[in-house]
Amino acid sequence: MPGKFPALDVLVPPHIRKIEPYIPSKPDAVLKEMYGCSTLHRLNNNENALGPTTAALAAIKNFDPVQAAVYPSGDAYFLRCRLGERFGLSPDAFLVGNGANEVIAFAINAFCQKGDNIITADKTFAVYEWVAEFSGFEAKLIPLKDYGFDDQAMLSAIDERTKIVFVCNPNNPTGTYWNKERLKAFLDKIDGRTIVVVDEAYSEFVEAPDFPDCMELIKDYPNLVVFRTFSKMFGLAALRIGYLAGSLEVVDVIRRTCVVYSVNALAQTAALATLIDADEHMAKTRAMIRESRNYLTSELTCLNIPFIAGEGSYVIIRLPMSDMLIYRKLMRLGYMVRTMTGFRFPNHIRVTLQPLPVMEGFIKALTEVLKK
């Protein structure tokens, strides 16, 4: 019968049947109409309100549209060369992906087979867990301890089928981090038994002097893989570009699962230009984030609203009501936040730090919706 597909049930593997699809938020224009707001401040995705670097902006503007017809470099050749110079590693120590999200899948597919597992935290960036599960592997989720990754419990959870341990440093969404001593002690105890991925998507925001430089640790720990992205600090989220770095032997394995040509030419051009003035942009952005974090946390303290503010470009706020309800109320006032129930933090929202005037408006809106 037309429209019926009885074989579908048989075609779908059981581990896929269990999965709920992730529904991204609607485009801003649609949301504005739905909630009746004329402006919308996006405090939901940890985007950099200062945008791309000056050099990246120029590179995007000067991108020759005719080049749209030509395939990009299949392995981001020039970008890997510049990354190699910046971090003192071989260009072959890098794999560039369509956002750091894509390299998560490269790593998992390279090392896991049926019956294997990965280990990560229960309240962290969920894509490690999702990719493992929809690829048919178990994700062992270790509860956070004092809002941070619990190194001892993670070590105890390792078994002979554990292939990768994912550590988000600093953690999204709690902002906690392992310092160099703690990370090195963890890597020493793992002693090369598993791959250790340290996701440093927010590392460029961290100012603490004891924060580890994972790019340097790669020389001592060949099982260490580092993730970075151009989406957060460097304001290229729309272009989708991120990368991993590791020892030549490990990257050579991961390269086998890597989708070549997945990173478009404009993204490669903009990322390459970013490295020209990355340090200036980091200094400017860090100053903005510092000022906004200080403002937001002191206002929340005055209002007696509990929060978790660590490193990174975000703060989580605990509320006396459902996060979905507060989301809808804030949307009507033009502030889009991230509900945290999906991160296993019910009644919490995560707020991206943006320049002071936006934070002032947000506090005003939050006060108003909590009064009602």
Ligand SMILES: Cc1ncc(COP(=O)(O)O)c(C=O)c1O
């Ligand atoms: C911790 C963490 N890792 C990786 C990513 C993926 O970044 P992208 O795919 O935009 O490079 C994100 C994005 O939110 C993140 O928060």
